[in-house]
Amino acid sequence: MEVKETGIEGLVEIIPAVFSDDRGFFTEIYNRQNFVKSGITTEFVQDNLSYSVKGVVRGLHLQYPPHAQAKLVRAVKGRVLDTVVDIRPGSDTFGKVFQCELTDKKNNALLVPAGFAHGFAALEDSIFLYKCSSHYAHEFEGGICWNDPELAINWGIEKPIISEKDSKLPSFKDFQSNFNKVS
Incomplete structure (x- = not known):
């Protein structure tokens, strides 16, 4: 397993060892x-699985403290453009966007610490798996608009399919982060 730094504190890409032969692979x-x-x-306490057709953009989602979630995310099938935004006040990278393509071919994952808004774009029909460090709590969910002009995220999708809730x-300008300040 390789742990690759992203330049943002706590956010790392994980590339597992994959053992392949003519029967398939194991990892x-x-x-x-x-x-x-x-x-x-x-510590992870919950696993979630979602299916998205090509063109779906989900996000940018988060849970507020005390139910903030770190996530370990990966594409089990297909290809997604995973996108995170640092929402930790005082962080050197506050407001910075990071993107990483996660694919079933590479089997890579992204460890997203608490204090980040998270979303992804399905670049093809995809099954997405994520482990969470806290249980889902509806009353603590929040997010930032996927097409925020200040963040200027390129989702790699010409005509994205967005939920009414996400729209x-x-x-970002109106978002109120109540994550602890990073010193």
Whole structure:
């Protein structure tokens, strides 16, 4: 397993060892012992799976403290453009957007710490798996509008399919982060 730094504190890409032959392949997608050896100590309590047709954009989502979630995300099938925004006040990278293509061919994952808004675009029909460090709590959910002009995110989709809920999220400018300040 390779842990690749992204330039944003706590946000790392994880590239597992993949063993392939003419029958297919095998890979460990999560092994707590190996994660801890690599310095990743996040405890996960919930797994979620979603299916999105090509062109769907989901996000940008988050949960507020005390139910903030770190996520370990990956495309089990297909290809997605995973996108995160640092929403930690005082962080050197506050408001910075990071994108990473996650594919079933590469089997890579992204560890998204709490304090980030998260979303993805399905570049092809995709099954998306994410482990969460906190249980979902409806009353603590929030987000930022996917097409916020200040963030200027290129989702790689010409005509995105957006949920009504996601289209009504606030702009980054109007978003109120209550995550702890980073010193």
